[in-house]
Structures are given as structure tokens and as C-alpha cells.
Amino acid sequence: MADHTQDTRIQRTQLQQELEQMQAKSSPAEFDTYQTSLTGRYCSTAMSHLFSQRSRYSTWRKLWLYLAQSEKELGIESITLEALEEMRTHVQLTDFDFETARTEEKRRRHDVMAHVHAFGVVCPSASGIIHYGATSCFVTDNTELILMRDALQIILSRLAKVMRNLSMFALKWKAEPTLAYTHLQPAQLITVGKRAAQWIQDLMFDLQSIEHVRKGLRFRGAQGTTGTQASFLEIFGGDASKCDRLNELLCQKAGFTACYDVSTQTYTRKVDLELANAVAGLGATAQKICGDIRHLAAWKEVEEPFESTQIGSSAMAYKRNPMRSERVYSLSRELISKPINFANTLSDQWLERTLDDSAIRRIDIPEMFLLADAILLGLDNVTDGLVVYPKRIQSRVQEELPFMITESIIMKLVAQGESRQEAHEQIRILSQEAANTVKNEGKPNDLVARIKGTEFFKPIWVELDSMLRPEL
Structure with a gap:
């Protein structure tokens, strides 16, 4: 016992020394000032650098x-x-x-x-001509458009990777029957791959929306203080064609096809809102996907990757909590909330411009993209290593399969001349009795035995066993 205590003290001393060394090497700001969790913990270096x-x-x-x-x-x-x-x-x-x-x-x-x-x-030789003819929004607004354009490309690349992961997963498991759920209650069977295809389709909508807003991005260009180009007309001696040519040259150098047709002091904040709606749609999809995975993990059917040394709970050592999916789910909730800020900013811009759009956009534009980046990194990690438990899935299917075939039984009886309503009522009564046996007595589902013991269903008795095949 004494030796164990001494070893523990030595380990604590070594750990304390390592921490002190780390603090000595780190800048004071790293420990003494607030750092956003997005840049410090969740998102990529590329996106962090872009908005630095x-x-x-x-x-x-x-x-x-x-x-x-x-x-x-x-x-x-x-x-x-x-x-x-x-x-x-x-x-x-x-x-x-x-x-x-x-x-x-x-x-x-x-x-x-x-x-x-x-x-x-x-640049002393240039000090007298820097910002010549421009207003502040020449650099602030045009920079935001450049950064958002480049950020969208990062997002699109990461989104394509997630879709590729899920496509491979869907093809691999396209024939594995599994319980589907409506109202979070067991419904007719689908396949593991088909469920993934549902996720992919939603991501495809997001991809198309984000591609659309990126393709539609324009430049603000050099528009002067209220969008009339008055200062540039002065510079060019009233030659409006040179004002137009100036914007053409700026677009070429910055990599844009054209400027917005109409600007005030700023480009319209409607652009930010449209872009936020597209990016926030990705958050809704990610939350839906990770919510599904969390439910499947609770049923032990499908799990996110879990490393051999990973700890699921500090108290309950047996747990395998879906922490990656929970993280994406949480970040998605924050991303979904962003469009309302951009909508309020647009609606609150009086006449040609007010400055109350400035501070909030300094926060919301970078955060929106950092959140999307972090969400897609998390989704990539989860979807690239999803673990499926076929035996568990098959076991759960067998528990519910007798209920799953009831619709087919009704159809077969009607085809042989029975009333659809009567067949429905007969099967409803037996289903409720079987469910009561499962819930209140803890016994296996005996619906098939009840059907075989009820004369009304005699016309389809010989077909019952062949109907109990999940692949059908």
C-alpha cells in the first residue's frame, strides 16, 4: 500500500512538472484570455486561418x-x-x-x-494613394465576399467527402433488412443502406443550395460611399466608362465574374441571408443524421467509431456514448440559429447603410463557417467509420417481423375474397393481444401462433412461414 501511494505521488509530481513546462512554453494569451472553442477545439486549421x-x-x-x-x-x-x-x-x-x-x-x-x-x-511611396477614391466598405465588404467565397469552397469539398463516405456505406449495406420507424415506433422494413441513402439525398440538397449561392456571389467593387461611384467619377474626370472598366478590372483580379447590379454603401445584406440559409440547411441535415445514429446506437444496431482506449463515461466504464454524434448535433443546433441574425441585420439597415450591421457580422460570418467546418469534420469522422451489427439488427427484426407481415396478410385475404375491413379488424385484435403478451408478460411475440390458431386466417396458413423472411 505504501509503495502504491509513493508511485502515485511520483506520477502526480511528474504530471505537475509537465504542465508547468507546457505553460512556460505557451503564450500568456493561451491560458489567460478567452479562446473560442471553435478554433481551439473543433474546426480545421484551414478555416481558422481563412478567417484570421x-x-x-x-x-x-x-x-x-x-x-x-x-x-x-x-x-x-x-x-x-x-x-x-x-x-x-x-x-x-x-x-x-x-x-x-x-x-x-x-x-x-x-x-x-x-x-x-x-x-x-x-510603403512610403504609396502612402498618398492607398485607398484612393474608396470608402471603408471597399475593403470590408469586398473582403467578406472573398472570404465567404473561399470558405464555401472548403465546405463543399468537405461535404462531398461525407457524401462519398455514406455512398460507400449505402452500397455495402443496401441489402441488409432493418426495422424502419415512423413515430419512433417499428414500421415496415427498409435496409440499412436505404436509410443512408435518405441521409445522402438531404446532403445533396445542401450541396446544391451551397453551390447555387457560391455561383451567385458577386463583387461589391468600387462603388463609392452610397453606390453612385461619385468619387471615382471625380477621379476619372466624369468618364463613366472608366468607372465601369475599373470594376471589370477589380473583378478580374479578385476572381469574380461581375459586381452586384445595385449597391449602396454596402452590398445588400440579402446576400448574407441567402448564404446563411443555405449553410444553416446543412446544420439541420447534420442534426437529423446524428440524431438517427444516436437512436441506432441506443438500440445497439449501428455505432459511430469507438477507439480501443476511448472512455465513454468517467463513472460508468461499460458505456460507449456517441460523443462524436452528440458534438455534431450540438454544433448543428447553433448553426441552425444563425439565419435569424442575418435576417434582422438585413431588415434593420436603414436607407443606404447603418453601422449596426458591423459588430454582429464580425461574429456571425466567421462563426457560421467555423461551425459548418466543424460539423463536416465530425460527420466525416463518424460516417467514415460507422459500425454495423447485423446479428443485433436481425434479432430486432425477428422480434417485430410478425407485426410487419400483417399488411401482406390482409392483402392476401382480400385477394381470396375476404372483406378488407374484417381482415383488418381480425388482425388488429390478435396484434393487440400479442403486444400485451410481450409488454406485460415479457414473453416472445406469439402473433404468428395466434394467426395459425384462428380459423379466419386458414386460407393463408400455408404461406405464413414463407412470409417471415426479412429479405422479402
């Missing part, structure tokens, strides 16, 4: 470069080649740039102008 500050503000710089390049191409002589080269060299932000912008924002209370200043510090 470095990605966002580097995209701002790319847009300022695209604008300057396009204005230069359209004859603005004050933009020099040296300025463009400096801007190109410093597109990616350094820690120094972030610190400069942070200091400037405290002083100016304006994040875009803070970054204009920070960019100008490292």
Missing part, C-alpha cells in the same frame, strides 16, 4: 493593391510603379504592422484608417 486577422487584413492590402493597379491602368499618373511594387512586397502583414495598426486605431477609432496608415508606413 492576418488573412482578413492581408486581403484588405490585396484590395488596395488591386485598386491602385487598376487606377494606374486607367491613366492615373500619380500612382507610380515604385508605389505598386512596395504595396506588392508588403501585402502580408507582419507583427510590426499589427502593432502599428493597433496603436493607430486607439488614436483614430477607425480600423480601416488605422490599417491605411500602417500600410503607408511600410
